[in-house]
Amino acid sequence: MCGRFFISQAPEIFREFYGYPERPNFPARYNVAPTQPVAIVHAEGGERHFRLVRWGFWPGWLKDPKGFPLVINARVETITEKPIFRGALRHRRCVFLADGFYEWRREGSGRAAVKTPYMIRRADGAPMALAGLWETWAGADGSEIDTAAIVTTGANGTMAAVHDRMPAILAPETIEPWLDTRGVDPGPAAALCRPCPDAWLRLDPVSARVNDARHDDPSLIEPVGRPQPAAPKPDQPPPRSSDEDAQGALF
Numbered sequence: 001m002c003g004r005f006f007i008s009q010a011p012e013i014f015r016e017f018y019g020y021p022e023r024p025n026f027p028a029r030y031n032v033a034p035t036q037p038v039a040i041v042h043a044e045g046g047e048r049h050f051r052l053v054r055w056g057f058w059p060g061w062l063k064d065p066k067g068f069p070l071v072i073n074a075r076v077e078t079i080t081e082k083p084i085f086r087g088a089l090r091h092r093r094c095v096f097l098a099d100g101f102y103e104w105r106r107e108g109s110g111r112a113a114v115k116t117p118y119m120i121r122r123a124d125g126a127p128m129a130l131a132g133l134w135e136t137w138a139g140a141d142g143s144e145i146d147t148a149a150i151v152t153t154g155a156n157g158t159m160a161a162v163h164d165r166m167p168a169i170l171a172p173e174t175i176e177p178w179l180d181t182r183g184v185d186p187g188p189a190a191a192l193c194r195p196c197p198d199a200w201l202r203l204d205p206v207s208a209r210v211n212d213a214r215h216d217d218p219s220l221i222e223p224v225g226r227p228q229p230a231a232p233k234p235d236q237p238p239p240r241s242s243d244e245d246a247q248g249a250l251f
Contacts, residue, residue: 001073002130002150002167004210005101006030006119006221007039009127014039014097015050017127018175022050030220032098033213034072039097040134040148043179051094051134057149058137059084065137074133074149076168076193080186085149088133089186093178095170096130096150100221102210105162117210118162119221122169123202129175131168131193156195158203168193169200 007014008028015023018041032038038055041048057071071084079085100121107114122128134148151168159166170178174192177184204223209215 001163001165002101002103002152003034003072004213005032005096005098005130005167007032007097008099008218008221014127018048018050018095018097020048020050024050028218029216030218031102031210031213031216034070038148040094040132041097041179042092042094042134043181046182048179051146053094053134053146053148055149056147057084057088057133057135058145058147060087060135060137062137063140071149073152073167075165076151076153076190079133079151080190085133086186088135089189091181092134092136093181093189094132094134094148095175095179096132096148098128098130100128101130101167102206103159103163103166115211117206117208119204119206119210119223120159120162120166121202121204121221122200124200129170129172131170131178151193153193153195156198156201158198158201159195162203166195169196171196 006029008030011024011026020041024039026039032055035054035056037052040051040053042051055072057074058065058068062068074085079089100119102117102119104115104117131151132148133151134146137145137147152165153168155164155166170192178189178192206220206222207224210220
């Protein structure tokens with residue numbers, strides 16, 4: 001799963017990295033949470049563009065979002081077959097602007113369970129291209145809301161120490177085919193969303209202050225000094241981090 005992320009570098013770095021013409025001046029955000037506005041890059045008319053959307057996917061065919069589950073992730077294993085994502089996968093693929101994300105390592109069960117937050121970022125410091133799907137939802141009154149979800153895949157060896165899933169992190173050379181909905185069909189596009197190489201990632205434990213989405217400051221991405229967790233042994237299941245995993249059974 002991916003339920004929190006951060007975007008800390010200057011807007012111009014992202015503009016140069018993704019090559020969109022807009023010049024947004026957005027602030028750094030250290031604890032981006034679901035339902036909040038988030039920045040994405042998408043392609044239109046052969047050009048890339050910056051757009052703000054709501055993190056929490058609403059399919060275009062949805063009549064009333066009241067009571068609709070909060071859909072923040074799309075499992076790559078099922079996006080080609082699930083009706084909720086089928087149209088977006090074919091016509092509206094995107095990349096979330098991010099520098100990294102948070103995940104919680106869960107140890108124990110019940111009331112004795114302990115959750116330790118980890119910050120995951122690229123080891124080379126480059127922007128982290130999170131594959132996503134977006135859609136424009138139109139209300140009966142004519143209002144429109146752009147919404148999006150992050151595509152997830154199975155964990156690589158590094159992430160397996162914390163959780164059994166991770167966001168699909170695109171390589172620089174796969175960003176273009178992912179965004180090219182006119183030239184790349186859904187099947188080949190989905191195949192781009194696979195676990196990234198272990199060496200790409202750095203994991204650092206961070207303060208439990210990140211648990212509260214109301215906290216949003218640079219101290220959240222400061223490592224607290226505990227050692228990086230060890231990957232699970234072959235005969236042990238990978239750890240799962242939170243109750244948010246239940247979404248996978250729905251979508």
